[in-house]
Amino acid sequence: MSSTPKHRRIAIGSDHAGFELKEWLKAKLIEAGYECQDFGTDSPQSCDYPDFSFAVAQAVVSGQCDTGILVCGTGIGTSIAANKVRGARCALCWNEYTARMARSHNDANILALGARVIGAELAWEIVKVWLETPFSGEERHCRRLQKISQMEGEGISPQEAKTTC
Numbered sequence: 001m002s003s004t005p006k007h008r009r010i011a012i013g014s015d016h017a018g019f020e021l022k023e024w025l026k027a028k029l030i031e032a033g034y035e036c037q038d039f040g041t042d043s044p045q046s047c048d049y050p051d052f053s054f055a056v057a058q059a060v061v062s063g064q065c066d067t068g069i070l071v072c073g074t075g076i077g078t079s080i081a082a083n084k085v086r087g088a089r090c091a092l093c094w095n096e097y098t099a100r101m102a103r104s105h106n107d108a109n110i111l112a113l114g115a116r117v118i119g120a121e122l123a124w125e126i127v128k129v130w131l132e133t134p135f136s137g138e139e140r141h142c143r144r145l146q147k148i149s150q151m152e153g154e155g156i157s158p159q160e161a162k163t164t165c
């Protein structure tokens with residue numbers, strides 16, 4: 001069973017490193033008929049990516065927006081930060097395949113892009129795949145997502161958490 005993609009209201013944000021690409025993607029999205037809510041930043045001046053990651057993630061998990069797009073230099077910092085917001089499933093994607101899998105298998109609700117890693121045209125191809133790909137809804141993927149939600153809801157102690165450091 002698959003669900004129809006319904007991403008129309010898009011929350012978008014970036015830090016200074018992603019500012020130019022964010023502005024360019026926003027123009028493309030508006031031209032394509034999407035509604036964009038821009039959570040900043042508003043200039044190439046140095047700023048802190050968590051501020052924009054949290055704002056975009058909160059807009060998505062609250063239902064204010066249907067999906068989110070975040071851009072920083074690598075896409076790494078902004079995805080780490082967004083994933084601290086309960087309910088956020090932010091996926092760093094660098095090609096069309098990873099975008100398709102993030103939507104289809106992981107039901108990811110926020111796309112992270114690295115402006116210093118990929119070019120604008122590839123970023124736009126990734127965004128289009130992201131917006132057009134539904135979650136597969138397959139039982140095994142639902143089960144895995146439920147496990148993530150369960151852990152997120154209940155929380156785990158630092159002793160239980162296995163880390164590599």
Ligand code: RB5
Nearest residue numbers: 017072073074076077078
């Ligand atoms: C900013 O220089 C850079 O660190 C940031 O955009 C991002 O790549 C962090 O993950």
